Amino acid sequence: MNQPCTQFDLNTEDLAKICSSRHWQLLMKLAMPFKDGDEMFACAKNAFEQLSEADWLEAFAGHPMIGDLKTLEAKYGHGKALSEKEQSQVQGAAREVLEELLTLNHAYKKKFGFIFIVCATNKSAEEMLAMLKARIHRTHQQEIAQAAIEQKKISRIRMEAYL
Incomplete structure (x- = not known):
């Protein structure tokens, strides 16, 4: 590696x-x-x-927030733009899952003042929704700490691409 x-x-x-x-x-x-x-x-x-x-x-703030159903469907609906590995994890999310993910993303941003950060590699829309549901009830400090952990994971994956 x-x-x-x-x-x-x-x-x-x-x-x-x-x-x-x-x-x-x-x-x-x-x-x-x-x-x-x-x-x-x-x-x-x-x-x-x-x-x-x-x-x-x-x-x-450097990460895009999942902001509308069209974006969610493009990412999770059919997986056309995702890598083969990611596609194996994403089997076409139900519209209800995407709608709930969108709603909770907005609620999360309103509560914490920043978007939901998670290392999404190989995670389905359903997994992302479950993580969001679990994290939205945390305190601001707990969520800053968790988001920082996720940022580090994302950054590690991005750095690996330069090796």
């Missing part, structure tokens, strides 16, 4: 695709060049540990 490579840098655009927190991006730039993937992951972990709540909110 972590293949050795010669020293490398990620440019500003690459870092922004991984995580939209500008503070995280700056800390990563200061740590470059990375000798390999393990060093990059360690630096990312260190950078994440230095983020404030405002930095996390900036990172969360």
